Amino acid sequence: MEQERALLIENNIKEIVERVEAAKAARPMGGDVKILLATKTVCPEDILYAAERTGGVIGENRVPELLSKYEEIKDVGEVHFIGHLQTNKVKSVVGKVDLIESLDSLRLAAEIDRVSGNLGIVSDVLVEINIGEEEAKGGIMPSEAEDFFEKISVFKNIRPVGIMTMAPKCEEKSEYRRYFRKTYEIFLDISKKYLYNIIEPVLSMGMSDSYEEAILEGANLIRVGSAVFGQRTYVTSESK
Ligand SMILES: *Cc1c(COP(=O)(O)O)cnc(C)c1O
Secondary structure (H helix, E strand, O other): OOHHHHHHHHHHHHHHHHHHHHHHHOOOOOOOOEEEEEOOOOOHHHHHHHHOOOOOEEEEOOHHHHHHHHHHHOOOOEEEEOOOOOHHHHHHHOOOOOEEEEEOOHHHHHHHHHHHHHHOOOEEEEEEEOOOOOOOOOOEOHHHHHHHHHHHOOOOOEEEEEEEEOOOOOOOHHHHHHHHHHHHHHHHHHHHHHOOOOOOOEEEOOOOOOHHHHHHOOOOEEEEOHHHHOOOOOOHHHOO
């Protein structure tokens, strides 16, 4: 890696860590916050460099890209899957990642359960909530969250450990807070009813443009990509 690139990543991380600490100190609910590096389009060398400086949690969101980088990144600490997961790709992901953050249908839950059972493992998952109730986005509608947790409780080879959300794109940073606040309320309710045996239920929300707002509203896992690595340059053939 060029020295200039290394310095950029290091300085970006320094700034994020400072902001994370400040937001943590300013919130009423206290608690810790983990930083997940969203590493789509980022090469393994840069991922490992950044992960050493942020606690070692990373997230990939496309199956082919996860698989192509897997051997180089698998010992980083924790690897999460954070993108939409098609049922026909479940068998490539289960057993490889520590947490699937994007459980968004019963069909997907059934398939993760089946594949995990075949491997003799229990897979940790987060239920993705579509907090902005956007047509084009995946995720369980807020009003259906409780019913969904009830229904997936029959699957013995998956273990729900929390909630993930992607807020709608907002013009003003402050607008994010109401989405995150609403997600936090759902999280508290679900934690009490369905996650009482989980030591630290996970609330994954906030990205590069909104992680401070998410922390102020109770996130304990934030997912940052461009704020660490710079703007992504997509190569069309790799982008799906
Ligand atoms: C890319 C991505 C992020 C991070 O986005 P940035 O704006 O680059 O911080 C977070 N979550 C998911 C699911 C992503 O795909």
